[in-house]
Amino acid sequence: MRILSFVMALVTAWSLALPLDVSHDHWAATAVDEVVKRGWLQGYPGGTFRGEVALDRYQLAATLARVLADSPLPVRDAEVRFKDVKPNHWALPGIRRMVGEGLVQGFPDQTYRGTSVLTRYQLAVVLDKLVQNLGITFLAKTMRPGDLAAGHWAEAAVLRVIALDILPLGSDGLFRGTDSVNRYQMARALWRIGQLIVAPQASAEPTPAEPRVATGQNSTPAQASRQTTGQASTPQADAPLSRVQEVQPPAAQESIVLADISTVPLPGEWSGVELEASLVHVGQAQQNGRAWATFKHNDLCAIGLLRLEEKPVLEAFYPLNEAVAVSSEGWAWLEGGQKLMHVDFKTQKARYFGPIGQNGSREALPPVFALGVEQGLLGGVALDESRNYLALINGRPLCLPSCEKASSSTVLRLVLLGLNPDGLFAEYAYMLEAPGNRVVGLAWPKPRLLLVHEHDGQKSRIYAVDLNQADDLAFTEWDSPEAGLEIKPQIKPLPKKLVLEVALEQPKGLAIVSPSEAITAQKGLLRLKLEKPLW
Numbered sequence: 001m002r003i004l005s006f007v008m009a010l011v012t013a014w015s016l017a018l019p020l021d022v023s024h025d026h027w028a029a030t031a032v033d034e035v036v037k038r039g040w041l042q043g044y045p046g047g048t049f050r051g052e053v054a055l056d057r058y059q060l061a062a063t064l065a066r067v068l069a070d071s072p073l074p075v076r077d078a079e080v081r082f083k084d085v086k087p088n089h090w091a092l093p094g095i096r097r098m099v100g101e102g103l104v105q106g107f108p109d110q111t112y113r114g115t116s117v118l119t120r121y122q123l124a125v126v127l128d129k130l131v132q133n134l135g136i137t138f139l140a141k142t143m144r145p146g147d148l149a150a151g152h153w154a155e156a157a158v159l160r161v162i163a164l165d166i167l168p169l170g171s172d173g174l175f176r177g178t179d180s181v182n183r184y185q186m187a188r189a190l191w192r193i194g195q196l197i198v199a200p201q202a203s204a205e206p207t208p209a210e211p212r213v214a215t216g217q218n219s220t221p222a223q224a225s226r227q228t229t230g231q232a233s234t235p236q237a238d239a240p241l242s243r244v245q246e247v248q249p250p251a252a253q254e255s256i257v258l259a260d261i262s263t264v265p266l267p268g269e270w271s272g273v274e275l276e277a278s279l280v281h282v283g284q285a286q287q288n289g290r291a292w293a294t295f296k297h298n299d300l301c302a303i304g305l306l307r308l309e310e311k312p313v314l315e316a317f318y319p320l321n322e323a324v325a326v327s328s329e330g331w332a333w334l335e336g337g338q339k340l341m342h343v344d345f346k347t348q349k350a351r352y353f354g355p356i357g358q359n360g361s362r363e364a365l366p367p368v369f370a371l372g373v374e375q376g377l378l379g380g381v382a383l384d385e386s387r388n389y390l391a392l393i394n395g396r397p398l399c400l401p402s403c404e405k406a407s408s409s410t411v412l413r414l415v416l417l418g419l420n421p422d423g424l425f426a427e428y429a430y431m432l433e434a435p436g437n438r439v440v441g442l443a444w445p446k447p448r449l450l451l452v453h454e455h456d457g458q459k460s461r462i463y464a465v466d467l468n469q470a471d472d473l474a475f476t477e478w479d480s481p482e483a484g485l486e487i488k489p490q491i492k493p494l495p496k497k498l499v500l501e502v503a504l505e506q507p508k509g510l511a512i513v514s515p516s517e518a519i520t521a522q523k524g525l526l527r528l529k530l531e532k533p534l535w
Helices: 029-038 057-069 092-100 120-133 155-163 183-198 222-226 367-371
Strands: 011-013 016-018 279-284 290-297 300-307 313-320 324-328 331-334 340-344 349-355 362-365 378-383 389-394 411-419 422-431 438-446 449-455 459-465 496-503 508-514 517-521 525-529
Touching (some): 057 183, 120 183, 290 324, 331 378, 349 367, 438 517
Parallel strands (some): 279 508, 324 378
Antiparallel strands (some): 324 331, 389 411, 411 422
8 A cells, every 4th residue: 555645835925835736826826825724625645736626526515514614603414315425435424514504405316426526507506505504695786697598597696606706707707607616716716705704795805816727627536525624723813712711620520420321231241340440531522412432441441422411321332352542433542552443333343554564454654653652651533523534642752762761752743644545644743741741632523623632640731733834744754763753853843722721630531522511531521611612
């Protein structure tokens, strides 16, 4: 398997950090810069954007789902079943969000036809519905394109997106609705919608012109849409994410007794086991109000799914035959840090992922992890909302060149593993606040919100990290034991922003179950109420 890294070169030109194949004077440069920073569209491995590549209906769903996740609209997912979309398809979460929002629907034969290339007429209808849902008002008058027939099925939508300058006309006054939509055009349209969300009256401002493109482009490879959420970023400085000055005192925090909320029969070997004492980690779940719990009792290991609503419920319990340290959904990092395991709970089949060069598993992790992580010192795993990326971080510095020398280090390696297709990864340096601190949890509740739970023995601090503003270590001199990264780091680390600080004794894990509530484990489950919502 050929392993590639997510490398995005940062080119400074006119204050824009652009992909390698987008020049600073390109008509879409400003739009590409903005949507890439927001995480709505992303480049390819190697640092390119490939703006001329056409989009299909699968990529439309994945892209607009990220835009919706970044919008003030409430989540409205729909349970959909299309004959040509498998239950585990990478685009299904985006399709559900799009259908729930009323932006798209299937065809009469109960198909979605996700590989169909998107036309400008189709995109106009979808974006017209989106801006209406966002409450963006329309101008009273607009220029009618010369090639739009009266009574056309997309007529009203086309006139409105032209009026708002979302899909502008060509210099010849034509709309060319049957042309395919490429990534440059999509970036330009999303950039304009972003302007309108912030300032609805900004429609008169000058915007980049969109030249006409040739027809007959091939649809983009499936890999393109699968890599659009990999580079998560934290909200900008004026976003609602803010430091929580205080939380409820420990005596007032709500501790959940797991024995009181279990509604599923536990296997015989787990009967009588005190689950609170066996709880070793809490991980992020993408369903609202849920969290994954990892249990270990003697030689027994299991993963449980907790629904943490008004009446909490342990609604699933899966025994495992592996020494699991941390888990999120079906992903588990095994003790020692040399293998990831993915379990399909329906078929009970497991797949294994290991470092490059290690036999017996799919090569997916940085080679340095072949040396292993100290027992019990894995930090966390977290699956992003699109299910296309898995983030993982060790709890303490890797023992490179030795555990004794690394004990004074502050360097951890945060890995972003691409799952569609698997084997693509990026690697970043995360700096602890002080030597001896430990990462005890990782959560990824939103595409642009990756959270790290750090503990110093007395206090917990939760940080949001920005993956767009750090050096990628993958396949560089730093991605080797000989580089001495853990001893004397000379790279640009992940910027981080403090979100929460609270005194806790021995927290384990992190899950964000609502914008205002975090979950960790400490002698059972512990709710942490936030003063201000994270989004």
